[in-house]
Amino acid sequence: MRGALYGSLVIVYLFLGGAAAGALFVMSAWSFAFRRSENPARLLTAFESLRRRTYTVGFLLLAFAMICLLGDLGNPGRALMVFFLPHPTVITFGAYTLAIEALLAALLLAASLPNSPLALRRRWLDIVEALCCIGALATMAYTGIFLFQGSIPFWNHWSIIVLFVFSSLSSGVSVVLLIDWFTQGQSLLLRATKPLQICHVACLAAEVVFLTLFVNAAFRNPLADASLNLLMEPEMLAIAGVGVIGMGIALPITLETYSITRKECRAIPVSDFICLLGGLCLRYCLITCGVH
Template identity: 30%
Template sequence: MLGPLIVCYLFLGGTGAGACLVLAVLGLLAPRELVAVRGAGGDGAGRRPAGAHAVLRPPAAYRRFLAPGYRAALVALALGMVCLLADVGRADRLLLLLTSPAFSHVAVGAWSLAVCAVLAVLAGLAWDGLVRRWRFAAVQVLQAALALAALAVMLYTGLLLQSLSAVPLWATPWLPVLFVLSSLSCGVVLVLAAAQLTGAASAFATVLGRLAAVDAAVIVLEAAALAVFAGTALAGVGGDFVAGRTAEALEASAEALVAGEAAWLFWGGLVLAGLAVPFALDVVLARLRRPRPALALVAAACVLAGGLVMRYCVVEAGMHPLLAMAS
């Protein structure tokens, strides 16, 4: 049914989209008096804009912060597309899938991913300063559209599995919630890691501290969603039917997730390394007054590894018991 390439596609697409959402919000919150100058229609004195004809002129600190973040997000989105293409098998099959008038969750996801990537390229160019004469208002609209597209991709990665109602473990509304929160956390740490690697962290220590606090809050929500997702499955609540072999498959999937042969990956790779450790590090980073690159990069690595492990565990626990029963 779903192989490792789809797991990577779900992870990379969600991570890239999460980073795009974070970057778009940061761009929307950037003070206009710091990142724009008066353009056509101004007084020509070079004073900061007060009217509608502001032109984006990001200073070096903002270019070094936001532009590399967009590049990192685009790498994740591009790799996700490569995984999707490799799973489909041939480029003509993907083109046929995209142009087919029939509704398909995979087609919707691919289109959402493509739109998100195109908008991210434009936003990255705007903040990189390579293309000048960007109207500040136009960039704000672009970033709002990017935020919506990114949110659609984040939500889709969970809806894709939920739509496969033949797998009882996935047929729950808690799965998209879990995937959205995981994608957001992965996106936050990708932005944090990019800022540390480019040296922009020193100029945005306060912003990064607040991002670490946001990530800590998201991790708490993700842990709660994971607990409800696993708990309802263990209690037999899920799927379109809760009788017969469907109930047996749901019970087998839930047990495989938390107590099966790969349970060590769930508890060690996801719960401990992917949630508990980065939460503790985020709390420390949120309280510090200056950057701690080593702590930030360790926290980012843990969150990203945990996001990949979560998707792998959910996919494997849903499929293998069902395939075993069918055989």
């Protein structure tokens, strides 16, 4: 029964929802700061292009995450009841945070289009992007709360919420940097992403701290022994070691740190791609071992 409640759709839903919210948070916060600095016209043009593309990708990822959530609910009528006959449940909170964040992303996307009739003045744009940051934080936290409230011993520690927030932020930075690379190539913005890379390293370091806290709490909880036994099996341990630790944390930190110390533009964004795979592996391991 537990496996039915936490299947593959939930893994995809938590990963995409977190990554999308992380990307929207990063883009909104960066946009807020970018408008308060002096930049040449070419850089402004490149940034507006990146902004528009990131809001597009963020909205699409959120929409797909919502489809996964609705698919996991199974019954379309039940899905509609979540919105029209809401009850104070975690599922309701998650559905509303996703929907509100998707609406804010759509509004910011529409406002960023050239000659858009929905173009926002700076003050209103600041307000909407601030709301987008708040909604993104709520969405990222929800991806951890969803598991924390599941009455499963392996997840029964508050650190899983903070772990998922920093994992989502890390994935969000990677999404933004990948969009910048693949849509603009060797543009001026690649030189302007150094602070973003530093933030990425900080997020990964925080992820190490809270992953350590979570694993330590699990080993101290005798009710989580069944989940830990599954985690220690060779196949799952390989996914955890190579996927979560190696691809999700160690390699991105190493490659990002090396890139930060170099004066030239970033080469190929390998660290961002493998970081996303590592984030997916993290959710796969936690959910699969939790429902065992």
